[in-house]
Amino acid sequence: MKEISELNFPENVRYSKDHEWARPEKDLFVVGISDYAQDQLGDIVYVDLPAAGSKIKKGADFGSVESVKAVSELYMPLGGAVVAVNTQLGDNPELVNSAPYGNGWMIKVKPDDPGEYQQLMDQKRYLATLKG
Amino acid sequence: MIGTTGLVFNEPLLWELGAPGREAYSLPSREVPEHPVDPALTGPGPDFPDLSEPELVRHYTRLSQWNLSVDSSMYPLGSCTMKYNPKTNERQASLPGIANAHPLLPDDLAQGLLRLIFDLERWLAEITGLPAVSLQPAAGAQGELTGMLIFYAHHAALGRPRTKILIPDTAHGTNPASAALCGFTAVPVPSGPQGILTLQTVADRMDDDTAGIMVTNPNTLGLFEENIRQVADAVHAKGGLVYADGANMNAVLGVVDMGAMGVDVLHLNLHKTFSTPHGGGGPGAGPVCVTRALEPYLPVPRVAREGSRFTWRDDYPSSVGRLHAFYGNFGILTRAYSYILSLGAELARVSRLAVLNANYIQAGLKADYHLPHDRPCMHECVFTDKRQQAHKVSALDIAKRLIDYGFHPPTIYFPLVVNGALMIEPTESETKETLDQFIAALRAIAREAEQKPELLHQAPHHAKLRRLDEVTAARKPCLMG
Numbered sequence: 001m002k003e004i005s006e007l008n009f010p011e012n013v014r015y016s017k018d019h020e021w022a023r024p025e026k027d028l029f030v031v032g033i034s035d036y037a038q039d040q041l042g043d044i045v046y047v048d049l050p051a052a053g054s055k056i057k058k059g060a061d062f063g064s065v066e067s068v069k070a071v072s073e074l075y076m077p078l079g080g081a082v083v084a085v086n087t088q089l090g091d092n093p094e095l096v097n098s099a100p101y102g103n104g105w106m107i108k109v110k111p112d113d114p115g116e117y118q119q120l121m122d123q124k125r126y127l128a129t130l131k132g
Numbered sequence: 133m134i135g136t137t138g139l140v141f142n143e144p145l146l147w148e149l150g151a152p153g154r155e156a157y158s159l160p161s162r163e164v165p166e167h168p169v170d171p172a173l174t175g176p177g178p179d180f181p182d183l184s185e186p187e188l189v190r191h192y193t194r195l196s197q198w199n200l201s202v203d204s205s206m207y208p209l210g211s212c213t214m215k216y217n218p219k220t221n222e223r224q225a226s227l228p229g230i231a232n233a234h235p236l237l238p239d240d241l242a243q244g245l246l247r248l249i250f251d252l253e254r255w256l257a258e259i260t261g262l263p264a265v266s267l268q269p270a271a272g273a274q275g276e277l278t279g280m281l282i283f284y285a286h287h288a289a290l291g292r293p294r295t296k297i298l299i300p301d302t303a304h305g306t307n308p309a310s311a312a313l314c315g316f317t318a319v320p321v322p323s324g325p326q327g328i329l330t331l332q333t334v335a336d337r338m339d340d341d342t343a344g345i346m347v348t349n350p351n352t353l354g355l356f357e358e359n360i361r362q363v364a365d366a367v368h369a370k371g372g373l374v375y376a377d378g379a380n381m382n383a384v385l386g387v388v389d390m391g392a393m394g395v396d397v398l399h400l401n402l403h404k405t406f407s408t409p410h411g412g413g414g415p416g417a418g419p420v421c422v423t424r425a426l427e428p429y430l431p432v433p434r435v436a437r438e439g440s441r442f443t444w445r446d447d448y449p450s451s452v453g454r455l456h457a458f459y460g461n462f463g464i465l466t467r468a469y470s471y472i473l474s475l476g477a478e479l480a481r482v483s484r485l486a487v488l489n490a491n492y493i494q495a496g497l498k499a500d501y502h503l504p505h506d507r508p509c510m511h512e513c514v515f516t517d518k519r520q521q522a523h524k525v526s527a528l529d530i531a532k533r534l535i536d537y538g539f540h541p542p543t544i545y546f547p548l549v550v551n552g553a554l555m556i557e558p559t560e561s562e563t564k565e566t567l568d569q570f571i572a573a574l575r576a577i578a579r580e581a582e583q584k585p586e587l588l589h590q591a592p593h594h595a596k597l598r599r600l601d602e603v604t605a606a607r608k609p610c611l612m613g
Contacts, residue, residue, distance in 0.1 A: 001526070045603060045607045046607075068603055069545040070548055093607060
């Protein structure tokens with residue numbers, strides 16, 4: 001595992017306490033897990049995502065990631081309808097490790113309340129919680 | 133180095149050995165007249181290689197030498213209770229009257245076998261403090277499922293099926309799965325700062341739609357749930373039931389009365405606590421013990437005593453039904469019976485020694501490894517790789533290196549509540565000398581982590597196979613030979 005200083009935390013996304021991130025894209029939000037989360041999990045071998053069209057509340061689980069160490073739940077950073085799912089992760093779960101904010105994105109959400117985005121942590125606050 | 137390396141034989145597959153016409157076994161001469169066989173049942177026969185007896189013996193002996201087992205080394209796999217399996221158990225289980233008994237024997241010809249089941253049930257009731265027992269479930273997880281079916285049946289009988297089950301974050305991983313398989317929703321309960329449950333966190337989550345709680349005690353941190361009685365009272369007060377996962381029973385055998393602790397249903401793992409082989413060495417057995425009130429729900433058929441005679445009965449209308457063909461894994465039940473009969477009242481010493489051994493290891497290693505809960509443990513202790521992480525050495529690297537020292541690795545990355553966990557369960561089987569060697573090996577590995585981390589990243593060096601690619605195996609599993 002890496003030191004916090006070796007990990008990447010872009011400023012154009014916001015973070016949840018469960019280590020998911022969300023990034024606005026037109027009227028949707030792209031969701032994935034942070035560099036810290038993928039590093040803690042280690043090599044990811046399977047990603048289980050919801051079907052497009054599912055409506056999931058903020059904080060409820062929308063799927064799971066499996067690494068050689070454990071299976072971990074994924075929690076919605078903001079509530080809404082899942083409108084797209086990254087199908088590439090089916091055959092290439094390692095994208096979550098190599099590009100957690102890029103090709104390793106997981107779902108796109110049409111939010112019930114776009115204001116929930118502002119409740120998530122910015123990069124500075126997220127880093128502060130990681131350094132505890 | 134304690135574990136030493138030597139010559140490890142390569143060995144081809146059986147199909148690459150032998151030559152046509154070799155024989156390892158001669159069939160006895162026929163004692164009955166020849167009889168024609170339905171041609172539909174005949175054919176060329178299976179394509180087995182022709183081998184001589186020495187070829188066959190060497191083949192399997194060599195394969196067995198690739199294995200790490202309780203017969204060859206200490207096997208401190210936390211949560212699995214890999215204790216020594218006494219050879220006398222094998223002797224009893226292979227007695228012809230037991231080994232060759234047909235499961236369809238009429239009761240009158242199987243009185244001894246029925247009595248064995250009846251007695252073992254009574255002994256397990258005595259040991260756990262829960263008066264009614266079924267030996268039928270095939271292993272721990274099936275015992276859990278049986279328990280959940282009983283929870284469901286109990287609430288359904290009261291006319292109010294419930295939908296949720298409380299599962300502490302220190303419970304065994306199979307608990308939420310068993311609850312989900314039975315249709316319940318698992319509600320996680322965080323453990324308190326001491327690594328054990330607090331009354332408040334349970335009481336806050338317990339409601340009229342919650343069927344009960346599944347507790348592993350001692351929990352997977354190796355800590356005794358000291359608040360269990362109050363927790364059980366809070367669950368009972370809301371009409372819920374308490375399930376105890378007996379996977380860690382090796383810590384409290386003959387010491388704790390599960391009934392008095394407020395437990396309604398408990399499963400035992402005979403293949404852990406009662407010394408029957410497991411981990412590839414045989415099937416399991418997961419008997420379920422319950423209170424008198426829940427007895428009507430136990431699986432059928434059940435052995436009953438009528439005067440001096442034993443018989444099978446299945447006229448229990450509230451039963452959750454049958455969970456296994458015939459009567460469970462009978463050969464395993466025989467081994468557990470042998471173990472209990474061999475030790476008698478000495479069974480309580482098993483747990484005292486298991487706890488002593490775990491605490492000896494905890495004390496011997498806490499200067500070298502981070503101990504997240506620095507307090508006396510039960511039958512297992514949980515360290516982390518936190519200090520070794522500073523040198524980029526992980527729990528996995530430490531576990532793999534331990535193989536070079538001649539020990540089976542401990543459980544790693546479990547329990548999930550501990551980051552980089554190394555979970556060590558020595559069991560009562562090990563001598564002080566072996567424990568000292570194990571401690572010395574892990575201390576040497578801690579020094580290697582500081583000085584030669586690369587050595588650990590590459591480990592194991594002396595095993596038959598080096599570091600296996602677990603990631604590719606999981607991402608692109610090869611499911612066919």
